[in-house]
Amino acid sequence: MLRLFNKIRKTGIVTETFKAPKDAELEQLGIEIKRHIDRKFSGSIAIREVDAGSCNGCELEIHALNNPYYDIERFGIHFVASPRHADVLLVTGPVSRHMQTALLRTYEATPNPKWVVAVGDCAACGGEFGVSYASCGAVSNVIPVDMVIPGCPPTPLALMKGLLGLIK
Amino acid sequence: MSASNWTADFLGQLLNATITVEQISLPATTLWQIESHQWQQFAELAIQQNVRWVAGWAEHVQDRFFINACFEKQGVYLLLRTIVNAAKPELPSQATVYPAASRSERHTRDMFGIHFTDHPDNRRWTRHQAWPEYSFPLRKDFPVQGAPEAITPPDKDYPFVKSYGAGTYEIPVGPVHAGIIEPGHFRFQAVGELILNLEERLGYVHKGIEKIAEGRTPEALARLAGRVSGDTTVGHCWAACMAMEQAAGVRIPPRAALIRGILAERERIANHLGDMGAICNDVAFVFAQMQLTRLRELWLRTNAMVFGHRLLMDKIIPGGVLCDLSESSCTLIKQDIIQLRKELSEIMPAIDVNSSLEDRLYTAGYLPEETAAAFGTLGYVGRASGQDFDVRRDAPYAPYDQVTVKVALENQGDIASRLWVRYKEIRTALRLIEEFIDQLVAGDIGSEWQIPATGSEGLGIVEGWRGEILAYIRFDADNKISRFYPRDPSILNWPALEKLVLNNIVPDFPVCNKSLNGSYSGNDL
Numbered sequence: 001m002l003r004l005f006n007k008i009r010k011t012g013i014v015t016e017t018f019k020a021p022k023d024a025e026l027e028q029l030g031i032e033i034k035r036h037i038d039r040k041f042s043g044s045i046a047i048r049e050v051d052a053g054s055c056n057g058c059e060l061e062i063h064a065l066n067n068p069y070y071d072i073e074r075f076g077i078h079f080v081a082s083p084r085h086a087d088v089l090l091v092t093g094p095v096s097r098h099m100q101t102a103l104l105r106t107y108e109a110t111p112n113p114k115w116v117v118a119v120g121d122c123a124a125c126g127g128e129f130g131v132s133y134a135s136c137g138a139v140s141n142v143i144p145v146d147m148v149i150p151g152c153p154p155t156p157l158a159l160m161k162g163l164l165g166l167i168k
Numbered sequence: 169m170s171a172s173n174w175t176a177d178f179l180g181q182l183l184n185a186t187i188t189v190e191q192i193s194l195p196a197t198t199l200w201q202i203e204s205h206q207w208q209q210f211a212e213l214a215i216q217q218n219v220r221w222v223a224g225w226a227e228h229v230q231d232r233f234f235i236n237a238c239f240e241k242q243g244v245y246l247l248l249r250t251i252v253n254a255a256k257p258e259l260p261s262q263a264t265v266y267p268a269a270s271r272s273e274r275h276t277r278d279m280f281g282i283h284f285t286d287h288p289d290n291r292r293w294t295r296h297q298a299w300p301e302y303s304f305p306l307r308k309d310f311p312v313q314g315a316p317e318a319i320t321p322p323d324k325d326y327p328f329v330k331s332y333g334a335g336t337y338e339i340p341v342g343p344v345h346a347g348i349i350e351p352g353h354f355r356f357q358a359v360g361e362l363i364l365n366l367e368e369r370l371g372y373v374h375k376g377i378e379k380i381a382e383g384r385t386p387e388a389l390a391r392l393a394g395r396v397s398g399d400t401t402v403g404h405c406w407a408a409c410m411a412m413e414q415a416a417g418v419r420i421p422p423r424a425a426l427i428r429g430i431l432a433e434r435e436r437i438a439n440h441l442g443d444m445g446a447i448c449n450d451v452a453f454v455f456a457q458m459q460l461t462r463l464r465e466l467w468l469r470t471n472a473m474v475f476g477h478r479l480l481m482d483k484i485i486p487g488g489v490l491c492d493l494s495e496s497s498c499t500l501i502k503q504d505i506i507q508l509r510k511e512l513s514e515i516m517p518a519i520d521v522n523s524s525l526e527d528r529l530y531t532a533g534y535l536p537e538e539t540a541a542a543f544g545t546l547g548y549v550g551r552a553s554g555q556d557f558d559v560r561r562d563a564p565y566a567p568y569d570q571v572t573v574k575v576a577l578e579n580q581g582d583i584a585s586r587l588w589v590r591y592k593e594i595r596t597a598l599r600l601i602e603e604f605i606d607q608l609v610a611g612d613i614g615s616e617w618q619i620p621a622t623g624s625e626g627l628g629i630v631e632g633w634r635g636e637i638l639a640y641i642r643f644d645a646d647n648k649i650s651r652f653y654p655r656d657p658s659i660l661n662w663p664a665l666e667k668l669v670l671n672n673i674v675p676d677f678p679v680c681n682k683s684l685n686g687s688y689s690g691n692d693l
Contacts, residue, residue, distance in 0.1 A: 057398025067461035081346035097298035097320040133314025134376030
């Protein structure tokens, strides 16, 4: 146990607000996100992530938003387990035809007002997979999309920037 | 990969059993062609010799189907082929002998309409409702656009295994899961909290990768291969490029091989770090999750700085690699390694002595050695259950042919064992990167591409972070791809999950699943 506490103490807080001035851009972004969220959502926004056919690359970077460097929750942005709890659907991947109904139902299950963010090049335009017998292509071919965060995959910073764009 | 003793002995046994084998010479691959009615008989003889079933796929060539199966023993791979007429595409199933072949044959049936007689499970697998039962996407006359309905209906009538009896009940989970993970469906039969049976229903992220590969140029195919499974972008891209290079007779320069090795080991470490944290997080031990995701982030930032991409996508190209390594980058990578070793030497003992982790991870999710062997389980899942195989050591390719790869092996077969095997693999990978940097010779990082002859084929086999990855390529005229089949290790590891969760409690399913961490995208294609 002592080892564990020692390591925590030695690691300190790595969250970049306080430590890394070279990533000042991130901090500025985050604070701006918080200001906008505060105004419209009383300090909190709930995101349901839906993989509608992605290669898992985007998921890895969305995960990174929760690591101690980005710690996106401190800005009031958190991920929830059900669309019923969500304000925003973060959708990745070209929408595979086998996921089309599941995505539509998830969209319907999300209460209004809601926003849809298409994350990654595939979600934006079909990417490397396009439209085929197995793929519907862009998310906007299936449900209304409010904004797009491009990238293959988008970096955690790009994701934060994108969320800010949505709330503005 | 020259044919060694076992193939010669085995050939003798086949002849005794009156199986006619036509030996076809392919660059770097042993290819045997047999009559289709002896397909199953071959498997029966092969399993007696402890030959491992590796992969199976088919190909539509004019009015015939080529059906392939790949086998391995002692690091020697054997490609088996038979040809059936498209008018009556039928042959006896190998899944009766090798359970590992079951889903693969179901996939081939769904995609080509090839009927495997006596197959133990005749339900659809990859096909849901996006195309009708009697049309087959990988036949050449099926248009890539297909004829989909405006809204593809859900596959709600899939005949899952049912349980009967007082007190048993079903839990359907997915395809949309609670976490930030890929979609798939799990159907549990449980009594109380105990899992009686688990059935996986995958195929939700089927994106038609094999179909849209057709007609691509080598560069475009490498990009697609890099997106078969986003967490294994280096592994799949490497396997596909290796297959294409074999087909085209292109040799990559030694410097490119070493850089590929560095990329692959960096990918292995990044994924193991993230997953080890996630395993601990699934039993509510957040300390490990926070520490290890922190280390993963630092590791990815170095990737971005040195290679220009956090996940290393599109850095391997046909003929070599896209990015060179400067002196200063090598120094940076080496400093990183020293730092990571130091951090892990502080974190891992804290994980090791934690009693709550001990309570949850030891004996949970037990996969017996025999089950692992029967399903041909690969990578860290296999190696935690006594499956002593690693392509890097047993069928080495450049640059692994110049180094000694120490393969972690355990036989406890539980979640803890899979976690510790991964830690050992990180240690090995760190040393390999150092060795590759030390061996880095000056020279080109790419060879000139040669247009391959029409019909030439190649088989690339590498050890990705999840285990052995196989990629098969055949070229058409004008440098265009006519067939691409990637076999992710997940295809063989997913069935093991159905077995290792038995007699665990439902709330332990997430941690059991994470300890195996199969790719949905790599499985569904």
